[in-house]
Amino acid sequence: MRTNFNILNLILISLGGLALMFIIAPLLGMFLNTTPTEIFETTQDKEVQQSIWLTLSVSFASTLVFAIAAIPLSYLLARREFFAKKLVLGIIDLPIVIPHSAAGIAILGFISRDSVIGQVAESFGITLVGNPIGIAVAMAFVSIPYLITAARDGFLAVPIRLEKAALNLGASPARVFFSVSLPLASRNILSGMILMFARGMSEFGAVVIVAYHPMITPVLIYERFGAFGLTYARPVSVVFIIVCLVFFAALRMLSRERPKR
Amino acid sequence: MLEIKNISRKYEGFALQNISFSVEKGEYVVLLGESGAGKSLILEMMAGLILPDQGEIYYEDKAITNEKIQKRNMGMVFQDNTVFPHLKVKNNIAFPLKNQKLSPQENQQAILDYAQKAQVDKLLERWPETLSGGELKRVAIARTLASKPHCLLLDEPLSSLDVQLRDDMRSLLRQLNEEGMTMIHVTHDFEEAISLADKIGIVHQGELVQFGSPKEIFHKPKSKFIAKFSGIKNFYKSIVIDPKTILLENKVELKMPHGLSEGQGFAMFKSEDVILSSSRIDSSIINNFEAQVLEVIPSPRGMEVNVDIGIIVSTLISQESYERFQIKKHGKIWIGIKATAIHFIEKE
16 A cells, blocks of 8 residues: 555656646746846846836736726626626636637727727727727736636635624625625735736737737737847846746735734 | 514525514513524524515514615624624724714724623734634624614524533623613523523424413423423323323323313423332322333433333433432333322313
């Protein structure tokens, strides 16, 4: 029995290690093939700086703005039963399964000058295509399922009895939502927002169709690769990955920090 | 003051049927029944958490049956306390105070007052996850009191508390009631009900089978279930065969001290009113039987000896008597039942 167990362990560790190496090796290779000088020079490149700033700020803003609608939807999905709820749940997962270039085409049609939304924006002097707003819409489209799912799980984990107890204490349904349900689901919501933010800033396929310019970093990497080759695309990739990892780790740590008891 | 009229409700394969009772202001009513009998459901309908399929609920002659939960002002203390885990004790108590538009000083004072009333004033700065079950229950009570409810609806408030905490909580509940709070309390514990209630409602399989003072319930239980629930194990369907004799379960005759009119009903007597002896008792007791011992069960009050005399009779004797009579399973023993200890309840 003991021998069997050890053999099983050996197989599990070997296969698991291979899977882990599969993720680590290409990234490590990229890091090892980039000299510190190249990284330093890339960080000084104005175009790179601007694109990283644009990527982070647009993804962040897109997460915040779309959360205003995504969180109430998550609450409805967690608490109410309604006709075609399963269909709605399926629709929410759609952006994850469709090709992101196809998503980009869909969004382009949705916000172009010929569309209603595009025309309304034009009347205010804003062209959505090729604009950070268009980028934000494309980022949100592909990343919003992560927030909705995480927030819904958060609301589902709040005992309904706590909400009923709050009502019983005389609180209005709105107060129950803001002072009981939302704070108790906040950890999941925050975690969903971090995922949405991270997924949004790494998006390429949908964004490149909606807005080649102004250039977000994934598009810049693609452009450098197309124009100058691997050697020029690699340092930008490394810098962007470092920035993403730092942000992701910092946000994760913030969301995990528990209040003192 | 509070009136429940013919409430019925089907709920997850279970049905509450035609529940009616009323509660006067300042009264302590206990709904007593086994787990799953439907007691908590009645409480939840009073609080508005669930709406009845039929029937009405009135508060001071005003129908509140379909009133929103937050407008009813029925203070529910849930069995699992439902203290908000993300708020400190003081903020839990302050939660219902928000509706009362108090100044910051008045708010602080009110928190302290309600905390003192429920004896949690030392815990105000604590987080719920650091509190014991008894402390959480008290916080839940303080918070509910802060909502200034018309009455307190208590769902099994003493369950999951150890003996000492249970006594303390019982005195707190009694004290709140003495201060004028109307209480409706759900439990499965008969002693808890007796010790607190002005009125007891017995709930059995979705029906309110009896409602009255503890004395009425105890002395005139309307069914075998209630009698057993109240701790009386000797309860038999009986027929009066002559003014001084009743026939129990069509098997055993018992002599009664006073004249009975013809009819049917139930005979009952307490286990401790059955006298055991090794031979026939030569005494004033006229109901003597030779019995076979079926089983002996140790209980906190002594030894419970169940015997067969054609019907099964439960008796209760001290440990000393048990040893003296050398009672053994399947052994023979004599029992005597005092005629004056037998209650006959005519079937209505």
